[in-house]
Amino acid sequence: MRWRLLPLLVLALALGLTWLVWTHERERSRTALRAQFDFAVRETVSRVEQRMAAYEQLVRGVQALFATTGRLDRAALRTYVDTLQLDANFSGIQDIGVVQHLPASDKDQHLTEMRRLGLDDYVIYPEGQRDRYAPIIQREPELRSALAPLGFDAWTEPVRRQAMERARDSGMAALSGKVRLAVDPATRATPGFILYLPVFQPGQPRDSVAQRRAHLVGWVYASFHMSDFVASLYGALAPGLSVAFFDDVVLSDASLLYRSTDYSAEPQTLAGLKLSANEYLVLAGHTWTLSVSALKEFQSSLGRDTSPVIAVTGIWLSLMLAVLAWLLGTGRDRALRLAAHMTEELRHMAQHDSLTGLPNRALFSDRLNQELSRARRHEDQFAVMFLDLDNFKPINDRFGHAVGDLLLQQVARRLRLAIRESDTIGRIGGDEFVVLMPELAATEAALNVAEKIREALRQPFQIEDHTLLISCSVGIAIYPDDGTDEISLTKSADQAMYRAKASTREPAARS
Amino acid sequence: MLIRSVFCLLLALGALGVAQAAAPTCSRTFTLALHDHGLLYSADTDTGIDKDVADELIRRSGCQVTVSVLPRSRIWQLIESGALDFSLSGITNPARDKFAAFAWYFSNKYYLLVRKDTGVRQLADFEGNERLRLGVIRSFRYSDTANRLVDQLHHDDRVTLAGGLAPLYQTLLLNHIQGMIIEPFDYPALGEKKLREITSIIEFNDPAVPHGLIMSRQALSATEQESWRALVQGMRADGSMRRIFEKYFKPDMAAMLVNF
Numbered sequence: 001m002r003w004r005l006l007p008l009l010v011l012a013l014a015l016g017l018t019w020l021v022w023t024h025e026r027e028r029s030r031t032a033l034r035a036q037f038d039f040a041v042r043e044t045v046s047r048v049e050q051r052m053a054a055y056e057q058l059v060r061g062v063q064a065l066f067a068t069t070g071r072l073d074r075a076a077l078r079t080y081v082d083t084l085q086l087d088a089n090f091s092g093i094q095d096i097g098v099v100q101h102l103p104a105s106d107k108d109q110h111l112t113e114m115r116r117l118g119l120d121d122y123v124i125y126p127e128g129q130r131d132r133y134a135p136i137i138q139r140e141p142e143l144r145s146a147l148a149p150l151g152f153d154a155w156t157e158p159v160r161r162q163a164m165e166r167a168r169d170s171g172m173a174a175l176s177g178k179v180r181l182a183v184d185p186a187t188r189a190t191p192g193f194i195l196y197l198p199v200f201q202p203g204q205p206r207d208s209v210a211q212r213r214a215h216l217v218g219w220v221y222a223s224f225h226m227s228d229f230v231a232s233l234y235g236a237l238a239p240g241l242s243v244a245f246f247d248d249v250v251l252s253d254a255s256l257l258y259r260s261t262d263y264s265a266e267p268q269t270l271a272g273l274k275l276s277a278n279e280y281l282v283l284a285g286h287t288w289t290l291s292v293s294a295l296k297e298f299q300s301s302l303g304r305d306t307s308p309v310i311a312v313t314g315i316w317l318s319l320m321l322a323v324l325a326w327l328l329g330t331g332r333d334r335a336l337r338l339a340a341h342m343t344e345e346l347r348h349m350a351q352h353d354s355l356t357g358l359p360n361r362a363l364f365s366d367r368l369n370q371e372l373s374r375a376r377r378h379e380d381q382f383a384v385m386f387l388d389l390d391n392f393k394p395i396n397d398r399f400g401h402a403v404g405d406l407l408l409q410q411v412a413r414r415l416r417l418a419i420r421e422s423d424t425i426g427r428i429g430g431d432e433f434v435v436l437m438p439e440l441a442a443t444e445a446a447l448n449v450a451e452k453i454r455e456a457l458r459q460p461f462q463i464e465d466h467t468l469l470i471s472c473s474v475g476i477a478i479y480p481d482d483g484t485d486e487i488s489l490t491k492s493a494d495q496a497m498y499r500a501k502a503s504t505r506e507p508a509a510r511s
Numbered sequence: 512m513l514i515r516s517v518f519c520l521l522l523a524l525g526a527l528g529v530a531q532a533a534a535p536t537c538s539r540t541f542t543l544a545l546h547d548h549g550l551l552y553s554a555d556t557d558t559g560i561d562k563d564v565a566d567e568l569i570r571r572s573g574c575q576v577t578v579s580v581l582p583r584s585r586i587w588q589l590i591e592s593g594a595l596d597f598s599l600s601g602i603t604n605p606a607r608d609k610f611a612a613f614a615w616y617f618s619n620k621y622y623l624l625v626r627k628d629t630g631v632r633q634l635a636d637f638e639g640n641e642r643l644r645l646g647v648i649r650s651f652r653y654s655d656t657a658n659r660l661v662d663q664l665h666h667d668d669r670v671t672l673a674g675g676l677a678p679l680y681q682t683l684l685l686n687h688i689q690g691m692i693i694e695p696f697d698y699p700a701l702g703e704k705k706l707r708e709i710t711s712i713i714e715f716n717d718p719a720v721p722h723g724l725i726m727s728r729q730a731l732s733a734t735e736q737e738s739w740r741a742l743v744q745g746m747r748a749d750g751s752m753r754r755i756f757e758k759y760f761k762p763d764m765a766a767m768l769v770n771f
Contacts, residue, residue, distance in 0.1 A: 034668075042584075045649070045674070049582055170557045172580060209556055249681045278671060278687075279649070280678035282547065282582065285554050287678040 006329045011322035018314025026307040030273055033299060037275045040238035041292050045279055047233045048290070052283045055093070055195060055222060056173045058084070062096060062220040063197045070202040072098050072218060074117070074138050081140035092229035093222050094181055094192070095139045098199075099154055099164070100218040102133040110135075114150075124151045134164060134219070136182070147183040160194060166285050167196040168216050169209045175286035178247035178257055181223050191226045191257045193247075195284060226257040240298025246289040249280060257288065267293035353427040355405055356412035364426035364434055368486050371438045375479055382438045383446035384489045386475040386497040387415075387453065389431035395468055406463045407470070418456040419449060434493075443478055450474040473501035535738040537574035543597040544581040544589070547675050548648075549696035550759045551600050554580055560696070561599040563755045564616070564746070568724070571742050582674045584650035586725075593729025597739075601725035604652055612736045614743035615723035616752050618771035621653045623660075623713040624697075625690040626683065634713060637690055638663060646671050646679040646688035654717035657692050680706060695760070695768065719771060 065080050066072055081096055102110055107124065114122040114137065124135045134155035154160040159177040167174035174196050181192040196219045200206050204215040226245065237243060244259035246252070267276035275294035280287050351363035359367070371382050389411065396404035408431070415425050415433060424436040435453075437446055454472055461468040475497025483489035545552045545561050552559035562578075569576045576597070581589070589595035591610040603613055623634060631637045637645070638660060645664050649672045652658055664670050671688050673679050679691045684705065693712075724743050726736045746752040747769065756765035 041672075042649070046585070046588075049585055049674075053581075166555060170554050172554055172557065249678050249685065249687070280671075280673035280675075280682070282673070282675035282677065285547070287675075287681070289678075 007322040007326040010325040011318055014318030014321045015315065018311065018318055022307055022311045022314060025310050026272070029307055033273060033275065037294055037298070040241055041277050041279060044237055044243065044292065045281060045290060048281060049283065051233050056284060059096070059173065059195055059197050059220055059222045063199055066199045066220065067202055072100060072137065072199070077138060078140055078142070092224045092232040094183060094225060095141065096220070096222050097139040098137050098218060098220055099134050100137045101216045102135065104129070104131050104133070107133060119150065121149065122151050124153050126153060126156055152182050163194065163196050163286070164219055167198045167219060168212060170285065171198055171206055171212050173197050173284040175284035177286065178255065192224055193226065194221050194223045196221045230258050238298070240295045242293045242295055244291040246291065248287050249289055251289060251291060262295060264293060268295055356409055356427050358412050359424060359426040361426065361428045364424060364428065364436065365486060367424050368436055371436060372479065372485065374438070380439060382436070382440045382479050384477045384493045385435035385437065385446065385450060386493040387433040387435065388473050388497055388501060390471045390473060390501070392431040392470060395470070399466060403463055403466065407461055407468060410461050410463065411457060414456040415453060418453045440478070446476050446478065450476060473497055475500055533738050535572045535574055535735060535742065537572065540575040540577055541596040543576050543578050544586045544595055545578060545599065546583045546586055547580060549676060550699060551696050560755055560759055563758065564599055567746060567751060567755070568742055571745070583648060587650050590725055590727045591729070593727050596727055596730045598725040600722045602652060602720050602722055610728050612726045612728055613723040614726070614740035615721040616743050616747055617756065617768045618719040618721040619695050619768055620717065620719050621657045621715045622693050623690055623715065624693045624710050625713060626686065626709055627711050628709070629689045634660065634715070643689040644669050644671050646673060646682060646691040648673055648675060648679070653692055654715050654720045656715045656717045683710070695764065721771060
């Protein structure tokens, strides 16, 4: 029982160990995956913030230009933007422009001034009387104005107005919500946004909101297409990340600013984890939502998760270990069983004739001695019968040993059937057999058995294609009349058999 | 009252001690960054406690200091790299101590602002309910218990990060998050009827955490740090720090914050 439980115990322990290692490895893999995902999200956030800071710095340059000159100088701005040489690194910017803050009382003078500059078609639009206006008075590169004329009153558009108000009141950069840029056709809705910085009258205090409102001259701005902004982020985003940006905190088609082609709101399962995150970025006072999900490629970029390999290998090794334990544990038992079996076989071989399976001389002698002891104790009698086949040698010579052997086997079978159940029959020579008949009630019983044997052997034998006829001579010795020990009894039986063989009329003789 | 008098005396004596430190040497233009956070600083109005503290420090030092507004996470990165000299209202931890030095000037506790409809009555209720998400400003650290809560929820993927307070209030109202950690500087937002009606406040059972001027160890020598620390101590000792806080809080609240 102990050895039977051992393999199960080993299997349970090995599987338990496998489970522990697999769990640890899976947890380590998950932790690494999550840490890498967190890092990738943080990296993306950082890039967006730094990129926006770079753009803000660029627009601050325009703000500083006007602070230096003290007026919204058109030529200075054009020269400044030309000098910037906005290359592919700044491809996110669609245009840099100036919005003038215009109380209603200054509108007519403003229109006159703009026309004096050669802008004969200049009007403020949308039309209508308002207490203040905020028309775009310059765009650079100037070509952009071919797409949308100057004079658009940005104050009339709520999203732009909100950002302009924040820039005015804070004195700092303010990012607008999602807009369609004025330079974009209405049919091509490319999400965009605008970064505003206020311009105040030089030398005037601007420490409070009231002072800033009182001394506002206008705004400088940079407008962007969101897709170009994302393209201008430093370097590629981490592989296997699908990314989307939404305006403000509600995720909807209306607020969508940008999404990567493989973006899916439902993240894929990696190592049993669904890695996704929404993070709210506050950029120049405005909130964007960054939505990030990890795809299959994200995990593959980190290297293979070894936990499945550990599980499969661990289970296989556990089974092998259990089998090994079973082999080791049961080896002694199996060896003992084999030894006993082989001992029994050896013992059988030592005591039996290999051809007929009958007891050999040694076993017969042993049983004869047992019977002698029993008969002496009980003053009983028994018989020893010697039997010799007649004409066996000619058959052997004529048909060969193989046929002779088969004949001996059939003779043995017939002899077994002819004797009593309690009798022992053995083969002691080539064609010589011996029968021990214990507990013999009368001498005639031995003669009857001898006759029964002779009759059985007289029947033809069919061996292969040959029909063979044999006979036998039988000699009988009775204890204690014909001998009182093994030697005398076997000698008497042997002599009787030879007498019987010599006499054709008395094939069965008693000593 | 006696205890407070003794405290003020000790503070004044301490100020005498630090007054021995040399005034900052204005060898270059320094940089200081503010972050938009409730009463500490509002970018919408360009006002706040941190701005007033910065103005006073600049005035007392006589140095040229460029002030900018940055996300808090960016501020810590720049302080660590040495690209930024100062920021304000920072708290420390072992990791930050390696790259930043501090000059404390107020201390406050932290609170969990939680939606009433969550049924949360104590901190364990929030942690135990897997459906609840916590809104956290990226890189912010809090008191020990609050940090432990944030770290546990982050491990369970139940934290939503933001670059500032405003989106957290918005998403709390929208029920995208169910809780956020606030400080006394965030009380004005609670004045909004809608937010006040749907939320309740649970206090973290931690001692008040000191906040102070953050100085980059990479950018400022130990001597320079000591001279700026002396300026802060001077502001505390002569009552100017408390006066700044009294512009934004009731006197007893201001006193509680700056007397620690």
